[in-house]
Amino acid sequence: MKPTQTDSPFDLQPRRLWRDWQILCGDIGELRAGTEGERRAAALLVDRLRKAGADRVWTEDFDCQSLRSSRVQVSAREGRRWRPVAANIVTGAPGTGPVEGDLEWWEMPESAHRLKPGCLRGKVVAIFGPLPTEVQHHRRLVEADPAVVIHVDERLPFSWTKSDGVYPHWARHYGMPSIITVPYTDAWRWRRERVGRVRVEATVRLEPAQSQNVIAELTGTEPGLPEIFITAHHDTQAGNPGADDNGSGVVCLLELARVLAARPRRRTLRLVSFGTEEQLSVGSAAYVRAHSLELAKAGLVVNFDSVSSPLGHFELSCVGKNSLARHAVRALADRNLDVVLRRVVTPFVDNFPFNWAGVPSLWFMRTNFPGGRWQHHSPHDTLEHVSVDEVMRLLRAVVPLVDDLARDERWPFAAGVPVAQRAEARRLGRALFGFRS
Numbered sequence: 001m002k003p004t005q006t007d008s009p010f011d012l013q014p015r016r017l018w019r020d021w022q023i024l025c026g027d028i029g030e031l032r033a034g035t036e037g038e039r040r041a042a043a044l045l046v047d048r049l050r051k052a053g054a055d056r057v058w059t060e061d062f063d064c065q066s067l068r069s070s071r072v073q074v075s076a077r078e079g080r081r082w083r084p085v086a087a088n089i090v091t092g093a094p095g096t097g098p099v100e101g102d103l104e105w106w107e108m109p110e111s112a113h114r115l116k117p118g119c120l121r122g123k124v125v126a127i128f129g130p131l132p133t134e135v136q137h138h139r140r141l142v143e144a145d146p147a148v149v150i151h152v153d154e155r156l157p158f159s160w161t162k163s164d165g166v167y168p169h170w171a172r173h174y175g176m177p178s179i180i181t182v183p184y185t186d187a188w189r190w191r192r193e194r195v196g197r198v199r200v201e202a203t204v205r206l207e208p209a210q211s212q213n214v215i216a217e218l219t220g221t222e223p224g225l226p227e228i229f230i231t232a233h234h235d236t237q238a239g240n241p242g243a244d245d246n247g248s249g250v251v252c253l254l255e256l257a258r259v260l261a262a263r264p265r266r267r268t269l270r271l272v273s274f275g276t277e278e279q280l281s282v283g284s285a286a287y288v289r290a291h292s293l294e295l296a297k298a299g300l301v302v303n304f305d306s307v308s309s310p311l312g313h314f315e316l317s318c319v320g321k322n323s324l325a326r327h328a329v330r331a332l333a334d335r336n337l338d339v340v341l342r343r344v345v346t347p348f349v350d351n352f353p354f355n356w357a358g359v360p361s362l363w364f365m366r367t368n369f370p371g372g373r374w375q376h377h378s379p380h381d382t383l384e385h386v387s388v389d390e391v392m393r394l395l396r397a398v399v400p401l402v403d404d405l406a407r408d409e410r411w412p413f414a415a416g417v418p419v420a421q422r423a424e425a426r427r428l429g430r431a432l433f434g435f436r437s
């Protein structure tokens with residue numbers, strides 16, 4: 001959707017925002033971790049942040065796994081012939097040579113307790129439900145030793161598959177079966193038609209590569225005060241330009257940099273766009289590891305990830321004290337933005353490594369579907385399906401919120417992360433990232 005108007009307070013400029021969005025998700029396109037596209041996005045960010053007037057702008061490289069090529073073939077025997085089905089790899093899971101076998105269906109996670117070592121050896125296993133999110137379920141699946149796992153994502157009852165990833169920490173420490181995904185509608189037909197036999201072959205080439213975080217600083221007049229981080233991620237999943245996930249967050253970060261650079265402030269604003277978020281917040285985890293000592297100065301993270309759906313609900317996920325949640329909801333409502341407040345610690349997002357380190361966060365997102373966003377991680381996440389108007393509505397409320405906090409001598413809320421959320425962040429950090437606390 002094209003921009004229609006110009007905004008006056010804080011000089012927010014929808015046309016400028018839309019131009020960068022077009023370069024990022026139209027000209028550059030797919031921004032997979034460790035690829036030329038991701039590097040070009042980082043270079044664009046450096047250029048725009050310098051022009052915005054940031055005091056310092058730099059990049060920090062870190063190691064990642066980059067998907068170089070993949071090819072999946074799946075067919076099912078329907079009657080006397082083999083019928084091919086569109087399928088996708090799962091980044092981080094290994095491929096498999098040709099496998100033919102009887103389909104064995106597992107409804108997860110409720111049946112995870114039945115998995116025994118070796119019970120799926122050599123079998124083609126179809127999982128309906130999410131891939132394991134609990135480490136003990138994952139280890140049971142690995143020990144059951146399937147030849148290949150066909151994943152049917154229950155959140156997307158459509159005729160396409162999405163690109164997904166697995167936790168690098170799990171792949172390194174517990175092993176990872178070969179996993180591919182097929183569309184929900186095909187899996188549905190398999191069940192209805194009692195399709196029993198399938199063939200799978202998946203070639204995956206993953207290589208070690210470099211990804212980068214882009215960091216900019218808008219220095220405040222009182223360096224002793226806790227700093228505010230404004231964050232987003234610029235990488236995408238395979239096979240799509242990530243216009244919503246997360247071109248939308250990147251253009252928010254750039255617009256905030258431009259309008260806030262010119263404003264007086266006590267607190268330092270640190271803007272960080274992470275690489276390799278789509279492999280489970282690899283870039284933000286690298287940042288937190290590299291800057292662990294300086295994190296004592298981090299007072300709040302304001303993260304933007306997927307905020308541009310034309311139809312939807314703005315959600316604010318707050319990891320922090322009640323007073324932070326109350327303050328944010330009220331300040332946004334005063335600027336005509338009503339949000340759905342969520343208070344859960346989510347590990348699949350860039351503010352998580354900061355939460356693990358004890359830094360509170362506000363994560364803005366916009367959902368359009370009970371599974372999240374229907375277009376995500378698929379070829380449908382394009383500029384056709386985003387709304388500049390909604391992003392401007394969000395910024396008109398968030399910019400004054402951040403601007404006030406940057407000028408405040410004292411936070412209007414209690415600092416830190418509550419004990420229960422901190423404990424949950426530590427548990428998830430250990431289980432999913434291998435963080436040691």
Ligand SMILES: [Zn+2]
Binds near residue numbers: 245277305306
């Ligand atoms: Zn994202």
